Amino acid sequence: MKPYYLNFRPIALATALLVTPPLHAQDADTVLAEVVQQQQKSLPIMLDTATRIDDITFADRTILYKMTLAGYEGRPGEQIYYQNYLTQQINNSLCSQTAYLLVLALGNKITYQYASSNAHPITEITLKPGDCKS
Known part of the structure; x- marks a missing residue:
């Protein structure tokens, strides 16, 4: 299986949080929403070429990204492979970006739900406060 490079870039969410004056949790929730x-x-x-963000929501202190992963065929072992690969990619990417660390430090979670092109669930990965070790 060929791993797909996933370009996890902090969208405007990160920028908005960094340029906002010191935030309290309630203020941060409003900004995030x-x-x-x-x-x-x-x-x-x-x-x-393989990864699409279909939806982003913020509720119950969780930013939820619903993603579609093109090319997923459901072959034996493929789901476990992608779960491990995507978990590693998300942890490495998000835990190295100040904006996402700030989102987590404010008590929020970040969840990625992956599904195939035909809506078959692949995996769900959640980062919560304390998951990124410095």
Whole structure:
């Protein structure tokens, strides 16, 4: 199986949080909800040739990205492969970006739900406060 490079770039959410004056949790929730609402307007969007963000929501202190992974065929072992690969990619990418660390430090979670092109669930990966070790 050929691994797909996933381009995890912090969308406007990260920028909005970094340029906002010191935030309290309630203020941060308002900012996150507004930024996510703005980002929803540009969806769906392809991150690379295989990965599409279909939806972004913010509720119950969780940013939820619903993703489609093209090329997933459901062959034996493929789901476990992608679960391991995507978990590693998300952890490495998000835990190295200040904006996402700030989102987590404010007590939020970030969840990625992956499905195939025919809506077959592949995996769900959640980062929560404390998951990124410094």
